[in-house]
Amino acid sequence: MTELTSLTIAEAREKLKAKEFTSVELTKAYLDAIDAANGVLNAYIAVTPEKALEMAKASDARRAAGKIGALEGIPLGIKDLFATRDVHTQACSHILDGFQPKYESTVSQNLWDDGAVMLGKLNMDEFAMGSSNETSHYGAVINPWRAKGSNQQLVPGGSSGGSAAAVAAHLCAGATATDTGGSIRQPAAFTGTVGIKPTYGRCSRWGIVAFASSLDQAGPIARDVRDAAIMLKSMASVDLKDTTSVDLPVPDYEASLGQSLKGMKIGIPKEYRVDGMPEEIEALWSQGIDWLKDAGAEIVDITLPHTKYALPAYYIVAPAEASSNLARYDGVRYGLRVDGKDIIDMYEKTRAAGFGQEVKRRIMIGTYVLSAGYYDAYYLRAQKVRTLIKRDFEQVFEAGVDAILTPATPSSAFGVADENLASDPVKMYLNDIFTVTVNMAGLPGIAVPAGLDHKGLPLGLQLIGRPFEEETLFRTAHVIEQAAGKYTPAQWW
Numbered sequence: 001m002t003e004l005t006s007l008t009i010a011e012a013r014e015k016l017k018a019k020e021f022t023s024v025e026l027t028k029a030y031l032d033a034i035d036a037a038n039g040v041l042n043a044y045i046a047v048t049p050e051k052a053l054e055m056a057k058a059s060d061a062r063r064a065a066g067k068i069g070a071l072e073g074i075p076l077g078i079k080d081l082f083a084t085r086d087v088h089t090q091a092c093s094h095i096l097d098g099f100q101p102k103y104e105s106t107v108s109q110n111l112w113d114d115g116a117v118m119l120g121k122l123n124m125d126e127f128a129m130g131s132s133n134e135t136s137h138y139g140a141v142i143n144p145w146r147a148k149g150s151n152q153q154l155v156p157g158g159s160s161g162g163s164a165a166a167v168a169a170h171l172c173a174g175a176t177a178t179d180t181g182g183s184i185r186q187p188a189a190f191t192g193t194v195g196i197k198p199t200y201g202r203c204s205r206w207g208i209v210a211f212a213s214s215l216d217q218a219g220p221i222a223r224d225v226r227d228a229a230i231m232l233k234s235m236a237s238v239d240l241k242d243t244t245s246v247d248l249p250v251p252d253y254e255a256s257l258g259q260s261l262k263g264m265k266i267g268i269p270k271e272y273r274v275d276g277m278p279e280e281i282e283a284l285w286s287q288g289i290d291w292l293k294d295a296g297a298e299i300v301d302i303t304l305p306h307t308k309y310a311l312p313a314y315y316i317v318a319p320a321e322a323s324s325n326l327a328r329y330d331g332v333r334y335g336l337r338v339d340g341k342d343i344i345d346m347y348e349k350t351r352a353a354g355f356g357q358e359v360k361r362r363i364m365i366g367t368y369v370l371s372a373g374y375y376d377a378y379y380l381r382a383q384k385v386r387t388l389i390k391r392d393f394e395q396v397f398e399a400g401v402d403a404i405l406t407p408a409t410p411s412s413a414f415g416v417a418d419e420n421l422a423s424d425p426v427k428m429y430l431n432d433i434f435t436v437t438v439n440m441a442g443l444p445g446i447a448v449p450a451g452l453d454h455k456g457l458p459l460g461l462q463l464i465g466r467p468f469e470e471e472t473l474f475r476t477a478h479v480i481e482q483a484a485g486k487y488t489p490a491q492w493w
């Protein structure tokens with residue numbers, strides 16, 4: 001029998017059904033793998049073995065009674081941004097020390113309702129602010145991928161770095177993640193995994209620690225397109241507790257896989273050809289175009305003229321919303337409290353000690369752009385730019401384009417503590433150059449592995465679709481996956 005942890009969700013689902021093993025056995029295999037690897041990779045910041053085995057046992061009992069959910073008995077990891085009842089939920093921040101919510105996020109509850117098993121909570125950038133997972137209070141996550149012939153430690157991307165590393169290293173069958181400006185797609189691209197940020201409103205945000213509420217969206221990181229489709233189907237729902245969640249039927253995404261691309265129009269935006277992008281990413285993009293052409297799609301050149309304003313506008317809108325959302329961490333309601341001589345002093349000391357440098361930077365930027373006298377010049381302008389970005393996409397879709405193909409990231413995974421990036425936050429922000437537009441416009445976007453670079457590191461392509469047409473993205477990404485193959489890192493840990 002194959003090693004249990006090497007099975008995809010779809011494969012494990014069939015073998016559980018055929019009674020080749022139980023969910024308890026599968027869960028134990030994952031717990032052992034986590035035990036062996038986590039000291040090196042640091043993907044999990046809390047493992048919940050008792051809960052996992054209890055859930056697996058309950059799943060086996062349900063199966064025996066003939067009640068089989070869509071994710072019955074499948075062990076998953078949960079990003080630390082999702083509230084999990086009575087379990088560590090800190091958004092990987094010191095300020096939420098000891099916080100264990102008394103409620104469960106809607107997305108994770110949906111997964112448990114479908115029979116999934118929780119292995120633990122996954123590392124991430126503090127409050128999801130970052131592109132390398134290095135802003136976590138719990139330290140960096142190490143990418144299971146290494147360049148050929150090198151022992152250098154690489155980042156898995158961020159903010160869902162723990163989710164991506166755990167999926168790539170087979171420390172869970174799939175993981176939840178969130179994406180505000182690229183946090184699902186960039187780490188997926190850096191680790192050879194598949195990540196989809198669905199349309200804003202597809203998944204409920206209830207019980208997910210808020211970063212930038214008008215941009216945040218949950219989605220899965222998985223080993224392949226099929227697994228991502230299975231997970232999103234389960235995660236998505238309309239929810240009275242989140243009025244921005246949308247009441248549209250959730251299609252059977254898996255059913256769209258394998259359908260032909262005949263008659264489909266794929267747009268190639270010229271604005272995504274950025275200066276300094278490595279030639280091999282350009283080549284990969286052309287390769288992707290050829291694969292889709294071969295599958296019957298029509299390729300058209302398109303223009304999204306406001307693309308260049310997306311990143312600066314994002315880094316105004318997201319910090320503005322963050323400064324407001326993070327005002328609640330005051331030392332009174334949850335987590336850390338550092339005593340002071342009076343209440344104001346206590347607030348100041350708690351926030352000074354509780355937030356890391358990047359979070360403080362965003363709170364300061366956000367407070368500044370919302371302050372009297374600067375609001376119109378920055379925040380209001382950024383919101384107007386956001387409308388223009390959205391319109392660019394609308395025009396392209398109105399002209400008949402079904403999906404847009406771009407690279408997922410401007411580079412492959414970089415080194416931990418890269419000096420060049422650490423000294424200049426704007427360089428780190430540039431990681432999001434291809435992904436933020438999608439959040440600004442509220443559209444769905446998927447990152448799918450498409451090849452390896454000259455260092456032997458994974459590179460991804462991104463597909464952007466019309467609102468609520470995730471099916472098109474799965475179908476198209478599946479074609480790329482079939483052509484490109486799947487990528488698993490050689491085990492060294």
Ligand SMILES: NC(=O)C[C@H](N)C(=O)O
Pocket residue numbers: 128129130131158159178179180181182183184318432
């Ligand atoms: N949260 C995200 O989507 C990550 C993005 N790099 C940010 O720092 O805002």
